Amino acid sequence: MADQQQPTVWVDGRVLDDPREPVIRVDDHGFTVGDGVFEAVKVVDGVPFALTRHLRRLERSAAGLGLPPVDEDAVRRGVAEVLERRHLPFGRLRITVTAGPAPMGSGRGDASPTLVVAAVEAQQRTGRASVVTVPWPRNERGAVAGLKTTSYAENVVALAYAAERGAEEAVFGNLAGHLCEGTGSNVFYVVDGELRTPTLASGCLAGITRELLVEWCGAREVDEPLVVLSRAEEVFLASTTRDVQPVARCDDREWDDVGPVTRAAAETWRAREAEHPDP
Known part of the structure; x- marks a missing residue:
């Protein structure tokens, strides 16, 4: 066998x-x-x-x-x-x-x-995620910024840093001090009831799940300081095996429950994903 x-x-x-x-x-x-x-x-x-x-x-x-x-x-x-x-x-x-x-x-x-x-x-990610921000920035001006290359040592180090602090994902800012991405995920957040995510100019990967969520849910692409996560009403991660995964903790900030915008995004994802395997 x-x-x-x-x-x-x-x-x-x-x-x-x-x-x-x-x-x-x-x-x-x-x-x-x-x-x-x-x-x-x-x-x-x-x-x-x-x-x-x-x-x-x-x-x-x-x-x-x-x-x-x-x-x-x-x-x-x-x-x-x-x-x-x-x-x-x-x-x-x-x-x-x-x-x-x-x-x-x-x-x-x-x-x-x-x-x-x-x-x-594979195992599908379930439940809510704990994340930490890391002290090393993504270089949004680098030669391979935004490319999905096999050079993943930065992510390995960042994930180890997160694991040492009881978290499952690490989140990077960039050289400009703006929110960028996770090691293997894109980050979405809610401010004043509006769903937002960093622009591709931030140096983040053009995630396929991210791309579809922007199309299906109308998220606004905007670059804001990394500290925006400390005042966001909701935060979730998006990736190939996470789909829409709510964040329960980011550094010292905690959210008691999954927020309404995140719930709506997850419901939209499930409905639209079921319509066609190659959207």
Whole structure:
């Protein structure tokens, strides 16, 4: 019987018989310097959600990093093959594109990109979240600001910081001192009854869940100081596996219950998500 904790993996055109099979070279630029981009896609009852939007963002991230155009047909084949091999009632696809093998160092070689699609079971986030703000800013003016790259060390450090303080997510400000994003989530908040979220100019990732919530719920995109969370009436996180997750605590601020704007956003999300798997 297959280990359900192990992913089903497709690499450069074939599904691996054993996901532990060594297939990525030690000189792959994604491994040596984090030169790659990726997408995490929710799977519900064997069907990927909003795959087209995720692939568009994958292409934008690759272009921003200077990688060759992503072979969308190949990605879709990989997705179909792993999901045919493994039915997921609820799961996650990880689509990764790296620059491929290259000389040791920052410079790229002339090899073809490495393309990996992996599918694994996942747990949907439930309940309310506790978050902390971290002392390290996002650089909204950096070369990879807003791109979904495989360089996640900053997020690893921030999540460890949050865990040490009893929280499950860390929230960044940016160099301007404005609210930016979580390590793997976008942040929405309510002031004077109005739903708001940072603009993409803040350096935050253009989250797919964020994008749909802005379209479906009419959230206003605005940049405000990070301390706005201390006076917000409601706060929630949005991401691929969170959907709309209310925040119960942010640093020393607590909310007794889920607010009406958050409830309405969650209800709208559930209704609209059910209408079509690829909105």
